[in-house]
Amino acid sequence: MIQFVSNKGGGQPVDFETAILDGFASDGGLYVPTTLPKISLQEIAKWKDYSYTAVAYEVLSRFIDESVISEKELKQLLADSFSSFYHQQLIPNYALKSQPNFYIQELFHGPTLSFKDVAMGFVVNLFNFFLKRRGEQMSIIVATTGDTGPAAAHASIGKESLNTWVLYPKELITEEQERQMTTISAPNVFAVGVSDCPDGADDLDILIADLFVDKSFKKELNLSSVNSINWGRVMMQTVHYFYGYLQTVNKVGELLNFAVPSGAFGNLCAGSLAKMMGLPVGKFIIANNQNACLHRIFTQGIFLKKDIIACQASAIDILIPYNFWRYLYFAIGQKPTKIKGWIADFEKTGKVLFDKETFDAYSKGYLAAIISDEETLATIKSVYETEQYLLDPHAAVAVKAAQNLVPKLSPNTKTLCLATAHPCKFPESIKLALGTESNDLPPAGKHKSVEEAKTFCQRIYSCDYKNMDTAIRRSMKAAVN
Ligand SMILES: Cc1ncc(COP(=O)(O)O)c(C=O)c1O
Numbered sequence: 001m002i003q004f005v006s007n008k009g010g011g012q013p014v015d016f017e018t019a020i021l022d023g024f025a026s027d028g029g030l031y032v033p034t035t036l037p038k039i040s041l042q043e044i045a046k047w048k049d050y051s052y053t054a055v056a057y058e059v060l061s062r063f064i065d066e067s068v069i070s071e072k073e074l075k076q077l078l079a080d081s082f083s084s085f086y087h088q089q090l091i092p093n094y095a096l097k098s099q100p101n102f103y104i105q106e107l108f109h110g111p112t113l114s115f116k117d118v119a120m121g122f123v124v125n126l127f128n129f130f131l132k133r134r135g136e137q138m139s140i141i142v143a144t145t146g147d148t149g150p151a152a153a154h155a156s157i158g159k160e161s162l163n164t165w166v167l168y169p170k171e172l173i174t175e176e177q178e179r180q181m182t183t184i185s186a187p188n189v190f191a192v193g194v195s196d197c198p199d200g201a202d203d204l205d206i207l208i209a210d211l212f213v214d215k216s217f218k219k220e221l222n223l224s225s226v227n228s229i230n231w232g233r234v235m236m237q238t239v240h241y242f243y244g245y246l247q248t249v250n251k252v253g254e255l256l257n258f259a260v261p262s263g264a265f266g267n268l269c270a271g272s273l274a275k276m277m278g279l280p281v282g283k284f285i286i287a288n289n290q291n292a293c294l295h296r297i298f299t300q301g302i303f304l305k306k307d308i309i310a311c312q313a314s315a316i317d318i319l320i321p322y323n324f325w326r327y328l329y330f331a332i333g334q335k336p337t338k339i340k341g342w343i344a345d346f347e348k349t350g351k352v353l354f355d356k357e358t359f360d361a362y363s364k365g366y367l368a369a370i371i372s373d374e375e376t377l378a379t380i381k382s383v384y385e386t387e388q389y390l391l392d393p394h395a396a397v398a399v400k401a402a403q404n405l406v407p408k409l410s411p412n413t414k415t416l417c418l419a420t421a422h423p424c425k426f427p428e429s430i431k432l433a434l435g436t437e438s439n440d441l442p443p444a445g446k447h448k449s450v451e452e453a454k455t456f457c458q459r460i461y462s463c464d465y466k467n468m469d470t471a472i473r474r475s476m477k478a479a480v481n
Contacts, residue, residue, distance in 0.1 A: 001065055004031040004231060007329040008343065009336030016068050017130050020123070020232045021138070023225040024212050029340070030326045031231040037062035039278040044242065045252040052090045053078045055246065056122075056239045062277075063235055069129070077129060081121040084111045091118070091240055093247045093416070098386040101414045102402065104395065105244045112180050113422035113447060114315075115267065116151035119236035123226050124155035124162070131161035139221040139476055141165040141211065143204030145263065145315045146173035147421060149191065150180035152226050157186040163479055165190045167204045167472070169197040170462070172314060176425045176450050183456035190479065192461040194468050200308045202319050207468055221476055228266030228323055237270030238277070244416050245279055255282035257415040259402035261394040262286050262294050263318035267418065269327040275365070276330055282413045286368040287401035289313045289376070294321055295368040301359035303342070303352040312373045312429045313393040315421065331362040367408055369401035376400065380423075380433035390444040393429045395419035424450045 004019035005011070010027025019031040039062070047055050056078050057071075064074065082090055087109035096102040110117020131138055140162055142152045149166035156164035166181050170193040181191035197203040208225060212218055228234055245256050258281060260268045268284060275281040288295045289311040296302045305319045329339050342352045354362075371379075379396040383389055391399060398417040402409075409415065423430050424447040431441065463471040 001067075002063055003034045005034055005336075006030070007032050007326055007336055008340040010340075016064050020126055020230065021130055021224055023227075023230050024209075028209070028213065029336075030229055030323070032326060032329055033063060033231075036273060036276050036330065041253050041278065041280070044246070044278065047242070048246055048252065050246070052239070052243050053082055055243045056236070059239045059242055060235065073129070077122065077125050081125050084121075085109050085117070086111075091243060093244065094389065096383070096387070096389070096399070098383060099399070099403065101412065102399065103248050103414060103416045104389075104391075104399075104419045105240065105247075105416050106419050107240060108392070108419060108422040110151070111154045111449070112147070112150035113425055113449070114147035114151065115240075115418065115420040116147045117154075118240060119233045120148070120151035120226060121155045122236050123230060123232040124152065124159060126232055127224070127226070128159040128161050137161055137163070137222060137480070138224055139163045139165065139480060140224050140226050141167065141208055141476070142225055142227045143167045143201050143208055144173070145169075145201040145317060146177035146425070147315050148227060150177060153181045153184050153189045153191060156189050157184060159188065163188050163190070163476075165192060165472070165476060167192045167194055167207070169200045169204065170195045172197070172200050172310065172317065174314070174426055174428065176427065176453070179453040179456070179458065180450070182458035182460050183453045185459070190461055190475070191459070192463065192472065192475075194463055194465055196465045198308075198465070199319060200317050202308070203465060205320065205322070207472065210469065211473070217473060221480060228264060228269075234266055234270045234273070234323065234326065237267055238274040241271045241274040241279055244418075248414055248416050253280060255280050255410065255413055257282040257285060257402070257409055257413055259285035259287055259398040259415055259417040261313060261316055261398045261418065261420055262288060263316035263321065265294060265321035265323040265327065267420070269323040272327045273330065281365070282410055283405075283408070284366045285398070285402050285405055285415070286366055287398040288368065288370050289316050289397055290370060290372060291317055291319060292370045293319050294324070295370050297321070297324060298363050298366045298368045301354040301356075301363075303346060303354070305350050312376045312426070312432075313371075313397045314426075315394060316397070328362055332358055333361075367405045369404050371397045371400045371404075377429065377433040379403075380430065381435075384434060384442070388442075388444075390423045390430065390442060391419065392421040392423040393426050394421050422447055
């Protein structure tokens, strides 16, 4: 039986179903499997012509016992989770013409046009599957920098077992992202715009963590979360690394670099776990915007919270990359007491300085770059002008980071840049980059679902950051009573 424990070491081991439905472990830590399954090169090679969902089944079945979800049920859950994607291949690759050996993994063909759909649809379906089997109802709450919220809201439509609350920092996401949440009319989906968050979505994450600490509130609401604190999200995100690898390399066994626009480190934590499971990775390129929190961790060994800077790639305006702690747990050989100590230090002082042994253990195989807004916009422009391919600001951060780091990559290795959002979610950035007016946005900068959302009224719960704790609790309680 595969078991899951807290990366801070508290509480008892739990099964997969409990790890998913709990969200946070009982000591406030993040769930991790007690061992990571190993996948051999021969096995990976067998998947070469598999569809994305077939690869997903192979990877996930190593984490989920048949006694919890049968093969038939898991395959059905996967099929249901990807039925509303706009691209037949679900996650296609594009070979950049302007940069040899660079490929783009298009992770944005899901219903809300960001990579969050890839794991969210499946995780919300898992919740619904378990809850229906138990005959229970649950409230889930997520914070968003603009993409997790729409993905969670959309995935929850029609799921009677769930009430889903999505919290977003009001002035810090695009109108397109906001409308993806607020034009949903499903009675179980609630979008809350919070004004005046001093530290953006990080503030909302802290509020959510506080709600979980309040055991009686958690119990009353049967509360959980589908942010990437949830093991299911990270587990599911390991799959696109395997699939992207198989789509890109000539021969299984060759090393592939991955460039990943990173904020809370959920996506890259998943990639890192895929590597530990056996995926042949050359370098991971951590692509940060000017908030640079992961750059500091991976180049200087400092986990430090600074003031937030609003950047063009706004979904990665994140200061506390909490999934780094999940990765670190494995990188240093599963020592939960150390993780607990560092998290406590960070909570007390706002800073952790890692010792050399720890730094060496977690930073090997990672490169990092900070990309300015000017570079982000110039990259969108130059790629568009040379090959009429439109990057969103996050994909542009990844491509530019990889370009800057080419001298540090092994010659002739390929690099897969993760395109985590559709450009239509960031029209102002695209306009700035291309220097055009809104009506002149190229067709690749638009999407019918986003255009349609402009023709609906919005349904928004609004509140102010300073009253948010009380306001959210009241509204959530009212919705279930
Ligand atoms: C478009 C986009 N790119 C990248 C990221 C960063 O992902 P992560 O927080 O898992 O590092 C996010 C998530 O917040 C996102 O919405």
